Amino acid sequence: xxxxxxxxxxxxxxxxxxxxxxxxxxxxxxxxxxxxxxxxxxxxxxxxxxxxxxxxxxxxxxxxxxxxxxxxxxxxxxxxxxxxxxxxxxxxxxxxxxxxxxxxxxxxxxxxxxxxxxxxxxxxxxxxxxxxxxxxxxxxxxxxxxxxxxxxxxxxxxxxxxxxxxxxxxxxxxxx
Ligand SMILES: C[S@@+](CC[C@H](N)C(=O)[O-])C[C@H]1O[C@@H](n2cnc3c(N)ncnc32)[C@H](O)[C@@H]1O
Numbered sequence: 001x002x003x004x005x006x007x008x009x010x011x012x013x014x015x016x017x018x019x020x021x022x023x024x025x026x027x028x029x030x031x032x033x034x035x036x037x038x039x040x041x042x043x044x045x046x047x048x049x050x051x052x053x054x055x056x057x058x059x060x061x062x063x064x065x066x067x068x069x070x071x072x073x074x075x076x077x078x079x080x081x082x083x084x085x086x087x088x089x090x091x092x093x094x095x096x097x098x099x100x101x102x103x104x105x106x107x108x109x110x111x112x113x114x115x116x117x118x119x120x121x122x123x124x125x126x127x128x129x130x131x132x133x134x135x136x137x138x139x140x141x142x143x144x145x146x147x148x149x150x151x152x153x154x155x156x157x158x159x160x161x162x163x164x165x166x167x168x169x170x171x172x173x174x175x176x
Contacts, residue, residue, distance in 0.1 A: 001072065001076050001077070001103070001104050001105065001106060002068075002069065002072045002077050002079065002094070002095075002098045002103055002104070002105040002106075003022050003026065003076065003077070003078045003079065003105070003106050003107075003108060004079050004081060004085040004086075004091060004094070004095070004105065004106075004107045004108070005019040005022060005023065005078055005079065005080050005081070005085065005107075005108045005110075006019065006081055006082075006083060006084040006085050006087075006108060006109050006110025006111070006112070007019070007038060007045075007080055007081065007082050007083070007110060008082075008083065008110040008111045009038075009082070009083055009111050009112070009113060009116055010038070010039060011038060011039050011040045011044070012038075012040055012044050012045050012047075012048035012049070013048065014038075014110065014111070015049075015110070016108060016110055018108050019108045019110065020049065022076070022078055022108065023049050023051055023078050023080070024049065024050060024051060025076065026051075026075075026076040026077055026078040027071070027075040027076055027077065028054060028075075028077050028078070029049070029051050029052070029053050029054065029077075029078040029080065030053070030054045030055075030056040030068055030077070030078065030079045030080065031045065031053040031054065031055055031056065031080045032056050032061060032079060032080060032081045032082070032089075032091075033055045033056060033057060034057050034058045034061075035081065035082070035088070035089045036081075036082035036083050036113070037082060038082050042055060045080075053080070056068065056079070061091075061094065062090075062093070065093075065094055065097050066097075068094070069094075069097060069098055069101060069103055072098065072103045073101065073102060073103045073104075079091070079094065083110065083111065083112040083113050083114075084109050084110050084111065084112035084114070085107055085108075085109070086107070086109075087112030087113060087114045088112075088113075088114060
């Protein structure tokens, strides 16, 4: 199993309980060290987690992903990412590679700068309905959230039909 584990935004103690349990039992633990940085270094994390970490730079992750995925079909490998593993990263690539090789994966999310930025007064999701249509929103690379009460099925995931209806309303400029 490949685990992608978010480390949160502050220091060693921001990992989730679930993430820490996985880190402590994995056969190899990689620390992705190029999309973001914590306030503490690798040694502090190693001491708190009680594990040796393998630093993974951009080249290792993007050009030599096979090293990271090696034996992940028969043992557990953890890939640690500061913030959330999918907050402004391209780690979906690693998941696609794992899936292609028949390796299962699990994501353990954590706080991301993309949500924490709200504490500076910047909000990412105050835009809806007609305003999206009228604005330059569709010419940008952006995201929006839908109303859980009326728009989504109970599992909270937007259905393809629902997204298709937006596609019809907004034309070819909207992509998901
Ligand atoms: C490529 S993004 C990755 C974000 C990360 N995966 C997450 O979910 O928070 C990294 C950028 O986010 C910003 N960033 C990340 N953590 C931050 C923090 N604790 N304080 C301020 N900016 C931060 C910096 O601009 C940094 O270059």
